[in-house]
Amino acid sequence: MTDLAAHLVDIRERVLGWANSLRQPRATPIVPPGNVAGRALTTVIAIMTFLASLTVGGVSLVSETAGRWQNDISEEITVQVKPAEGLDMLVALETVRQIAIETPGVVGASIMDEASTGRLLEPWLGEGVDLDELPVPRLVIIGIDSDDPPDFAALGEELRRQVPQSELDDHRAWVSRLVAMARSMVLAGSFVLALVLIATILTVVFATRGAMSGNRQIVEVLHFVGARAGFIASEFQRHFLRLGLIGAATGGVLAMMVFALIGSWTDSNRATPEADQISALFGSFSIGWFGYAGVVGLIVTVATLTALTSRWTVTRHLAEIDMISPVEG
Numbered sequence: 001m002t003d004l005a006a007h008l009v010d011i012r013e014r015v016l017g018w019a020n021s022l023r024q025p026r027a028t029p030i031v032p033p034g035n036v037a038g039r040a041l042t043t044v045i046a047i048m049t050f051l052a053s054l055t056v057g058g059v060s061l062v063s064e065t066a067g068r069w070q071n072d073i074s075e076e077i078t079v080q081v082k083p084a085e086g087l088d089m090l091v092a093l094e095t096v097r098q099i100a101i102e103t104p105g106v107v108g109a110s111i112m113d114e115a116s117t118g119r120l121l122e123p124w125l126g127e128g129v130d131l132d133e134l135p136v137p138r139l140v141i142i143g144i145d146s147d148d149p150p151d152f153a154a155l156g157e158e159l160r161r162q163v164p165q166s167e168l169d170d171h172r173a174w175v176s177r178l179v180a181m182a183r184s185m186v187l188a189g190s191f192v193l194a195l196v197l198i199a200t201i202l203t204v205v206f207a208t209r210g211a212m213s214g215n216r217q218i219v220e221v222l223h224f225v226g227a228r229a230g231f232i233a234s235e236f237q238r239h240f241l242r243l244g245l246i247g248a249a250t251g252g253v254l255a256m257m258v259f260a261l262i263g264s265w266t267d268s269n270r271a272t273p274e275a276d277q278i279s280a281l282f283g284s285f286s287i288g289w290f291g292y293a294g295v296v297g298l299i300v301t302v303a304t305l306t307a308l309t310s311r312w313t314v315t316r317h318l319a320e321i322d323m324i325s326p327v328e329g
Helices: 002-023 036-074 089-101 114-125 152-162 172-214 216-224 229-268 273-282 288-328
Strands: 076-081 106-111 138-144 166-169
Touching (some): 036 172, 036 288, 076 089, 089 106, 089 138, 089 152, 152 166, 172 288, 216 229, 216 288, 229 288
Antiparallel strands (some): 076 138, 076 166, 106 138
């Protein structure tokens, strides 16, 4: 009887202490703010946010680059004049240029000179190519009004009628390939981003359950003495929101630093072959304000998902306690 009385007194003191914590919830937080599990969760969230931010920035970069390529191609078409026996190349090129200039929707036309043509052939034929001895096609570059483009079919037919050796290339095949590539990259990036967010949610669920296991007695006694489920869940939500913000901000800022450093390196090393290749593909390698805004939005999304997932997990666990308690009683 003495042991039972002492046990009851001990329970009464614990209940009174936890009841006092209800009146001053911030003085005694339910979830320890700096435990090892919290630091591990912050690290995991930082890593996943870093990878997701790289995905967002990469998709933004590829999309902007493809859009720039598409605009450059759509504003310019070329006419190729193939050499033939008895053809005066200079006269044929000038005829093509005049036809193009007189076509509505064309803003300009220029003949690519021999020096420029030779530079195009240097990677394959070397320097000092004599175009008079080597019959190669010559090009006429035509600038078009992208808002009011010409009738390409009619222009091509007129060119073939007056210069049968000419061939119009409006680059539609390249444009369609660029659009298809950009869409594929966006879909792949969205899929990877969805996987990262799902992994974040699952990680938070298990971390929240682990935190509840370490504070199970406190949570259950507070719940049994009348603490609202919303109060207990809000304590966990506040704790995991802080962890989510720290982890997501760390990963997102690191990803933005990576893009900024690569962009700075590219700008300062334009004379090197490596930087020239990156510049040819991606320009200045800058993800722009849209990309940085996407990373910031991702940070907010990950932190919000972390807080809401922890709240949902705690609420569901307390509901399971309410369902089991009557059966055990």
